[in-house]
Amino acid sequence: MSEVLPDQVIEFLQTMLPERSELLKRIEEECRRDHIPLVSPEVGQFLQVLLRIKGAQRVLELGTGIGYSTIILTQPNTQKDRHITTVEIDENRYRRACGNFAEAGVAKYITPVLGDANEVIPDLAGTFDFIFVDAAKGQYPGFFNKVWTLLEPGGIIVCDNIFLHGWVIDMTWPERRKKTMVCRVRAFLETLRDHPQLATTLLPLGDGLSVSVKEFVKDEKGGAVSPCGKS
Numbered sequence: 026m027s028e029v030l031p032d033q034v035i036e037f038l039q040t041m042l043p044e045r046s047e048l049l050k051r052i053e054e055e056c057r058r059d060h061i062p063l064v065s066p067e068v069g070q071f072l073q074v075l076l077r078i079k080g081a082q083r084v085l086e087l088g089t090g091i092g093y094s095t096i097i098l099t100q101p102n103t104q105k106d107r108h109i110t111t112v113e114i115d116e117n118r119y120r121r122a123c124g125n126f127a128e129a130g131v132a133k134y135i136t137p138v139l140g141d142a143n144e145v146i147p148d149l150a151g152t153f154d155f156i157f158v159d160a161a162k163g164q165y166p167g168f169f170n171k172v173w174t175l176l177e178p179g180g181i182i183v184c185d186n187i188f189l190h191g192w193v194i195d196m197t198w199p200e201r202r203k204k205t206m207v208c209r210v211r212a213f214l215e216t217l218r219d220h221p222q223l224a225t226t227l228l229p230l231g232d233g234l235s236v237s238v239k240e241f242v243k244d245e246k247g248g249a250v251s252p253c254g255k256s
């Protein structure tokens with residue numbers, strides 16, 4: 026299994042997307058040319074819808090690539106109150122991403138961080154109401170454990186590529202060295218499913234997405250407490 030949805034459905038979903046900017050189209054071309062993975066356009070659109078529903082302001086992204094998804098995460102930002110912190114381990118990609126942020130005119134809304142997310146996360150300041158995980162797939166369980174305390178009550182965490190070309194569905198792998206990654210992602214999805222403080226759904230968009238929302242903490246009278254106080 027390589028694509029989860031039939032080609033015809035994917036083509037239709039992509040036909041129904043709003044027109045993307047010339048810069049985003051150019052970055053898509055560059056990623057294809059240089060074999061740099063990036064979110065599919067329909068995943069990008071879904072993220073924008075979710076950000077708007079949530080009214081997300083403090084966003085963390087793991088796996089910047091050359092900044093395609095990060096630029097998408099800045100939009101729409103009509104209140105100009107959303108800030109994205111994005112972490113990339115590869116210096117060349119980090120630099121290219123910074124150039125793309127400047128070209129897109131969104132650099133002021135982004136804090137790009139160069140480094141291994143495993144080392145960077147414990148030093149991040151503040152909390153986040155939206156976390157997008159799109160870095161090394163076999164490390165998703167570790168990333169999740171590290172970002173858990175940074176995710177605000179009511180916060181959303183989205184993970185990309187959770188089907189791994191369908192291997193996670195079939196529990197097959199094209200070569201032996203992929204087995205650990207596939208098993209880890211499958212176990213990670215079960216962790217999300219069984220987590221007492223999360224509601225999770227899996228979506229067959231792109232290479233599969235998990236979308237989880239963290240429960241609000243209850244105060245002693247059973248009322249929901251938001252990060253900004255009692256709601």
Ligand SMILES: C[S@@+](CC[C@H](N)C(=O)[O-])C[C@H]1O[C@@H](n2cnc3c(N)ncnc32)[C@H](O)[C@@H]1O
Binds near residue numbers: 118
């Ligand atoms: C799928 S690409 C990100 C694509 C990007 N989100 C987009 O859609 O434009 C994954 C990126 O994660 C980076 N990465 C892998 N492991 C990482 C780690 N431990 N910490 C930070 N970045 C990592 C890779 O270098 C790669 O650029």
